[in-house]
Amino acid sequence: MEIKTVEGAPGTARRLVLGGSVGLESLSDLRERLDEASVHGAVELDLAGVGGFVGGAAAVVAPRVKAGAVRVLNVPEGVSSVLDLYLERAAEPERQAIPPMDLIPWLGEAANEYRERSMGMLAFLGELGRSTVQAIRRPSTVRWQDVTSLLARHGSDGLPINALIGFLMGLITAFQAAVQLRKFGADVFVADLVGLSLTRELGPLMMAIVLAGRSGAAISAELGTMKVGEEVDALRVMGLDPVRFLVLPRMIAVTFVAPILSIMSTLAGISGGMLIADGLLGIPFSAFINSLEEALGFADVFTGIGKSLVFGIIVAMIASQRGLATRGGAEGVGRSTTAAVVTTLFALIVADALFAILFNMWGI
Amino acid sequence: MIEVHELAIGYDGHAVQSKLTFEIPQGELVAILGGSGCGKTTLLRTLVGLLPVISGSMRVAGSNNPANDMGQPPFGVMFQMGALFSSMTLEQNVSLPLEAWTDLDKDTILEIARAKLALVGLDGQGGLSPAEISGGMNKRAAIARAMALDPPLLFLDEPSAGLDPSTSAGLDELIISLREGLGTTIVLVTHELDSILHLNARCLMLDAEAGTLIADGFPGELQGDSTHPAVNAFFRREMRAKT
Numbered sequence: 001m002e003i004k005t006v007e008g009a010p011g012t013a014r015r016l017v018l019g020g021s022v023g024l025e026s027l028s029d030l031r032e033r034l035d036e037a038s039v040h041g042a043v044e045l046d047l048a049g050v051g052g053f054v055g056g057a058a059a060v061v062a063p064r065v066k067a068g069a070v071r072v073l074n075v076p077e078g079v080s081s082v083l084d085l086y087l088e089r090a091a092e093p094e095r096q097a098i099p100p101m102d103l104i105p106w107l108g109e110a111a112n113e114y115r116e117r118s119m120g121m122l123a124f125l126g127e128l129g130r131s132t133v134q135a136i137r138r139p140s141t142v143r144w145q146d147v148t149s150l151l152a153r154h155g156s157d158g159l160p161i162n163a164l165i166g167f168l169m170g171l172i173t174a175f176q177a178a179v180q181l182r183k184f185g186a187d188v189f190v191a192d193l194v195g196l197s198l199t200r201e202l203g204p205l206m207m208a209i210v211l212a213g214r215s216g217a218a219i220s221a222e223l224g225t226m227k228v229g230e231e232v233d234a235l236r237v238m239g240l241d242p243v244r245f246l247v248l249p250r251m252i253a254v255t256f257v258a259p260i261l262s263i264m265s266t267l268a269g270i271s272g273g274m275l276i277a278d279g280l281l282g283i284p285f286s287a288f289i290n291s292l293e294e295a296l297g298f299a300d301v302f303t304g305i306g307k308s309l310v311f312g313i314i315v316a317m318i319a320s321q322r323g324l325a326t327r328g329g330a331e332g333v334g335r336s337t338t339a340a341v342v343t344t345l346f347a348l349i350v351a352d353a354l355f356a357i358l359f360n361m362w363g364i
Numbered sequence: 365m366i367e368v369h370e371l372a373i374g375y376d377g378h379a380v381q382s383k384l385t386f387e388i389p390q391g392e393l394v395a396i397l398g399g400s401g402c403g404k405t406t407l408l409r410t411l412v413g414l415l416p417v418i419s420g421s422m423r424v425a426g427s428n429n430p431a432n433d434m435g436q437p438p439f440g441v442m443f444q445m446g447a448l449f450s451s452m453t454l455e456q457n458v459s460l461p462l463e464a465w466t467d468l469d470k471d472t473i474l475e476i477a478r479a480k481l482a483l484v485g486l487d488g489q490g491g492l493s494p495a496e497i498s499g500g501m502n503k504r505a506a507i508a509r510a511m512a513l514d515p516p517l518l519f520l521d522e523p524s525a526g527l528d529p530s531t532s533a534g535l536d537e538l539i540i541s542l543r544e545g546l547g548t549t550i551v552l553v554t555h556e557l558d559s560i561l562h563l564n565a566r567c568l569m570l571d572a573e574a575g576t577l578i579a580d581g582f583p584g585e586l587q588g589d590s591t592h593p594a595v596n597a598f599f600r601r602e603m604r605a606k607t
Contacts, residue, residue, distance in 0.1 A: 024462075024514065028472045055514040055546055056462075059479030060472065085545030089483050328495040329450025 001026040002049075003033050013071070015044040021052035031060050038069040048074035053082055062086035117325075124243075124321040128251070131244040146249040154215040154250075155257030162210050162261045163268040169202050170194055170269030174276035187281045191291035194273030199296060199304045203266030205352055208311035211258060212344040216319035219250050220340035223323025224333040232324065247320040251313070258312025259305045266304065299364045307355055311348055318344045365390045365517055365549045366411065371420035373403060373410040379418050380406055383576045386568055388551065390516065393543050395560050396553045397598065398570035404553040405444070407570065408521055411551070412441050425517050436465045439517035440510030444525065446502035448494040454481060454505045455490030461512040480508040484538060500531035507538065511548075518542070520552040524559045536562045557599070569595055 002019040014037045022030065037043040045061065047053070064070040065087060075083060135142045177193045223246060226232050235242045270292070277283040283291075322340035326332045365388050372382035380403040388394050396404045409415045411424050421428070425438035440461075448457045458477035462468060468476075481490050484504040494502055503523055510518055523539065524532040536559050542548050554560060560567060561583050569579035569586070571594045579586050579595045587599045 024466050024468070027466075027476070028468045031472050031475070055480075055483075055511065056476050059476045059483075063475070063479060081545045081547070085541055086479060086483060089485070089487070328493070331451035332495070 001030070003030065005033070005037065013042045013044045014040055015046055015073075017046040017049065019049035022050060022057040023052065023054055024056050027056050027060050030057065034060070034064055034070060038064070042068065043070045044073055045070050046073045047076060047079055050076060050079055053079040055082060055086070058082045058086035120325050121321055124317075124324070127241075127243045128247065128317070131241055131248055135244060135248055141244060142252070143245060143249050147252050150249055150253035151257060153218075154211075154254050155260065158210065158214050158257075158261060159264060161214070162207055162265045165206055165210055166198070166203060166265030166268035167272040169206055169265075170198055170272030171276055173197055173202065173269070174273035175280065178276060178280050182281065187283065188287075188291060190273065190277045190281060190283065191288045192295035194277075195270060195292040195296050196300060198266045198269040198273070199300050200307075201304075201352075203269060204262045204304050204308040204311055205348065207258065207262040207265045207308060208315060208348050209345065211254065211261065211312065211315050212319075212341055212348065215254055216315045216344050217337050217341050219254075219316065219319035220323040220326075220337045221333055223247075223320060224326035224336045227324055227326045228329055228332055242324065243320075247316075247324070250320055251316045254316035255309060255312040258315070259308045262304060262308035262311075303355075303359060303364055307352070310351060310355075314347050314351060315344050318347060365392070365425060366551070367423040368411075369421050371410070371422055372418040373406050373415065374418055375406070375415070377418060379575070380572075381570055381575055381577075382419075384420070384570075386577065386580060388549065388566075390549050391543070391547050393539070393550045393563060393565040394552070394568060395563065395565040396551065396568050396570065397555060397560065399555065399572060399594075399598070402570045402572040404555070404570055405521055408441075408519055408551070408553050412437075412439065412519055425515075436513065438515060439519060440513065440515040441519045442503065442506040442510045442521060442523065444521040446494065446499075446506040448502060448505055448509065450494050453491050453493055454486060454497070454508075457494070457505060458490075458509045458512050461509065465513055477508075477512070480511055481505065483511075484508045485534065500527045500535070503527070503535065504538070507535075507542075511542070514546070515548070517549045517551070520550065522553055522555075524554060524556045529558070532556065532559060533562065539563060569598065 001022045004017040004019070006015040006017060016033060016037055018030075034043060034045070043064075061070060061072065062083060065072055072083065174190055174194050177190050178187065181187050181189055181193075223232070226246070232242045232246070235245055274285055274288045277288050278285060319340045322336045322343065326336040328335070367387050369385050371384040372379040373384070374380040384407070396407055398404050406415060410417060411422065413424075413427075427438065448454070449460070452460070455474060455477045458480050459473045462473045462476060466473075478487075478490050481487065484507050486501060486504055486508065489497065489501065489505075494505070497505070507518075507520065507523070510520075520539070523535050527535065539550060539552070540563060543550050550565075552563075552565070564583060566582055567579060567586055568577060570576070571578045571592075573594070578592050579590055581589075583599070586595055590596055590599075
């Protein structure tokens with residue numbers, strides 16, 4: 001493309017003469033020259049020598065013509081059809097002002113969003129409670145065929161990773177404890193420390209974190225995709241309750257597998273601890289188990305199982321609620337999945353802290 | 365613009381249509397018709413390179429195999445559901461091909477994107493996200509994105525499907541004006557009879573039973589002259605007798 005500027009007599013419009021083929025690559029230059037020239041008033045754009053004129057060129061010229069900043073002259077026949085089409089529909093060029101960041105509106109919006117989320121969670125809890133009561137009254141309304149496949153997906157399929165993480169946690173805890181306890185000649189307490197910390201705390205918590213990342217994210221993404229694909233709406237218009245149809249089977253499956261996964265994770269952790277105790281401190285397996293039997297009571301085992309049960313409910317509930325609250329398209333599914341995992345992790349830590357306080361108060 | 369010779373198309377090596385032979389010259393408006401499941405979208409996906417050719421040959425805008433050509437595609441495609449990126453605004457969706465394939469500065473790209481959106485009747489809507497607009501607007505925005513690089517060839521998959529008659533007629537007008545104003549070759553897949561008649565597009569009709577092209581002509585010719593029962597049934601909106 002060639003652009004030639006012809007200076008007119010004082011008081012007359014500046015003229016730009018275009019030549020050759022106006023392609024996409026020359027549009028920045030064309031736009032710049034038009035804006036430069038139009039600073040001094042209206043510009044005449046002579047198109048007599050133009051051989052080719054892409055739609056993008058018309059997209060640049062047409063809004064300026066419409067705004068009165070440019071007047072086109074000698075438009076060849078091949079160019080006029082393109083230009084006319086854009087002129088017919090073109091908008092005047094606009095600059096969108098970037099709104100300044102204002103703290104008070106931002107705080108208001110954030111508070112409003114928090115309120116909406118809280119209300120959404122409350123409404124979900126209400127629906128869940130109602131559906132659970134209905135399911136207890138009429139168990140046949142629950143899709144048990146889904147529950148079995150969900151048990152496999154969230155339970156047995158997740159067992160290897162849970163056991164591996166539990167084993168490594170036991171290994172690390174025992175190793176750290178061994179190094180410190182040996183300084184005081186208290187090597188023998190490694191079994192107590194590993195057993196108690198894994199059974200009461202680390203086993204259930206690590207299991208819940210893995211469950212949130214693995215099953216919680218999957219549930220949220222699955223329900224979110226169903227929501228944006230209007231499948232959840234389809235259930236509603238068919239008179240089916242999405243909570244009973246979709247959420248309850250997932251709640252049942254995850255709540256049921258959580259204590260089992262926690263027990264398996266804890267056992268794997270204790271075996272990791274036993275390996276370190278034997279290898280590093282020379283404590284044989286039998287001595288380790290004897291020490292463990294003395295240190296661990298029923299209360300310790302049941303607090304661990306009870307916590308994992310509650311953690312399972314938290315994971316399934318938050319993931320389902322976030323999934324069903326998904327809005328928008330693929331991006332919305334990603335957002336709700338992230339929100340589900342982050343919210344669950346936060347809720348798990350809070351719940352764990354509450355358990356610690358309660359157990360302390362009850363003397364367990 | 366498009367040359368197809370003895371083409372067989374389908375999925376995983378199983379042909380749903382075969383022995384397809386036709387040519388589409390530059391500037392023509394062509395509708396690929398046929399009943400549901402006859403392979404219309406499969407043909408479109410093959411022409412744009414999303415599906416491999418099972419046998420035969422084709423040449424689309426100078427390319428024998430658009431799937432293997434890594435450069436700027438010589439055509440724009442509007443998918444049936446629009447396929448706009450939900451994480452981007454309409455302006456960003458339309459700007460994307462310009463950012464990818466040109467060295468234009470951001471302001472120029474934004475200006476072109478807005479003009480393209482205005483061209484399809486979405487003036488001032490560029491800041492919205494695809495989730496915030498209707499199905500018809502989604503399709504219009506998808507056409508604007510397909511036209512971003514001013515391709516000489518446009519493929520439109522079911523542009524009128526699922527739209528109300530008025531929006532559908534508006535989209536037809538847009539297609540006519542794009543073809544007349546810009547000289548763009550347009551290939552659209554449809555089974556909307558009203559739309560086909562309004563556009564007066566050259567019709568390539570596929571049939572699932574025959575497994576090949578059964579008619580090639582303008583609606584006026586096919587409505588009166590065809591001897592093929594499937595063509596007659598289609599244009600008369602009749603149920604086709606089982607053969």
